[in-house]
Amino acid sequence: MSLNGDNSRNFLIIGIGNPLRCDDGIGPYVAERIEAEGLNGVKVWTTQQLQLEDLERMLEFKGVVLIDASVDGQPLDFRPIQSTGGQLASSHHICAETFVSLAKSIYHKELKMELCSIRGLCFDTGDTLSPAVLERAAEAVKLICCSLKGKVVSLK
């Protein structure tokens, strides 16, 4: 799906992860399932890695949902991303908080961002998702779609 056009009333779903590292691919998997639902006002993007330059694009949207695998924490967790400073020690990794902080300090805009994290079980080389993680993914798709439908309806 193209991300071009007026996105000011749209939500952006970003699935993050490497599908060739087993459960690390759960972010793109969930994002693609959401895309298949064909919801109005929802655009989907998958990537292996976020870059600072992606911030301008994120700010075009009404809100952003990141979906990523986690190595610990709750099996399925949702949390809003707060502006807490964040760090950038290398271009190879960047925390979600950094985007929210930079949106405020550089662009003087509020970036509404939520993180859906799904705890993975296996991060070995391979393109197979663990059965238990797939169950969490199905739950995540359901919850995100319900939430988005509500938000989309409220926009009308």
Place this chain on the structure above:
Amino acid sequence: MDSQINKDNIILISPVTRIEGHAKITIDLAADGTVRDARFHVNEIRGFEKFCEGRMFTEMPTITPRICGICPVSHSVSSAKACEMIMGIKPTYTGNLVRRLIHLGQTISSHALSFFHLSSPDFILGWDSDPALRNIVGIAQTSPDLALRGIRLRKFGQEISERITDKKIHIMGIVPGGMGAPLTEENRKALLGWIKEAVETTTIGIDLIKKYHDQNKDMVNSFANFQTLYLGTVGPQGEWEIYDGKLRFIDVDGKILQDQIDPKDYLDYIAERPVDFSYLKYPYYKPYGFEKGFYRVGPLARLNVASRMKTPKAQKEFLNFKSIGNGKPVHGTFYFHYARLIEMLAAIEEAEQILKDPKITSDDVQTKGSLNYHEGIGSSEAPRGTLFHHYTTDNSGRLTRVNLLIATGQNNPAMNRSVLEVAKQYVRGKDVKEGALNRVEAAIRCYDPCLSCSTHAIGSMPMVIEIKDHTGAVVHVLKRG
């Protein structure tokens, strides 16, 4: 940076931050607390050369961009050139031009990242400022316009790749014989629209670093200032060149040792030796031997070896750069930053020229060919320095041997020397402050090393600094990660 001191009295800094890859620095102290030795260890290995064996050579321009997310274009370009030597073909005029444009875009993107995101926090916010904010977030808080400009400049570089290949990282589309697809007129116009802003931002960066030089002359001139040889690619008249040219070596006084060397003859001039403390080998200039032959590559080297720049604004700064050394090479490691900014300006100017070439949107972008020889060597100037890809194939075109000589590997001996010089200057005893160790790290950051490239790493990017006492016991450890 986390730090710890163990019972044996050794300092360890871990991880070295704002570089691309895993690394560790050890600083050995003499009995009186002065620095006796310091080393930069690269403790990761990936083995791209080995697992590419058995693949068809034509796959390499697609496989090798995966080595690095910062300089994928240089890998793809060098790889395509090696394939073209195996096929015995040359790319079309437009294919070559589009590849050159993407390569310039990558230089802009990488150099913008190095200067604005990773290095400038040290000299804008201060070497001893809060390490938690000594990054682009801290810059955003104190100088939001500069932070925005830095981010957008990098975006411009990436957009060149994206508009040509549809990918801004790990690009596809550079193929043996040229390009897989042309540049459209719409994308040409869109990229031209960036030039004015890109020049302005780079000029701001140049003014910033020159002002810092003026205000900190002693520090800048003493920061890891030592003599080495230099290697870089030049054009037929000795002009600065990063896409396609011949090799030039100069000595510590600027005397040309070798000129217009065909990159395919690189093994006649460069040898490598493994060392026991790092996965990075020690390359050296063969005619001078291991002890005297260490050389540097990258922005400082390229400006030291070049006779002139190709574009007016960059040439003006180049003359100023040359005046620093009074006609001799500029050996101060801190001048890597200034050289990097001048290169960025040159890349933007050249990109504009290419975008105005009437043939840039031609669809004649690829020469076709097939296996004709069993050996191919390609090179280009990656943002961090000269890059070589060397392939040997069997009769079916399967690779039997792959050798990748990476810029960061070639700078490895000099990075070690830089760490030692800066440690001697700023470290006294085990109770060193974070700011002093940040300066040691900064010596590495001048080279903007990509350890993922040079060792082909797996994992995230920690850096460790260890300080050892005269008995070899670790007395202090600092970690980041």
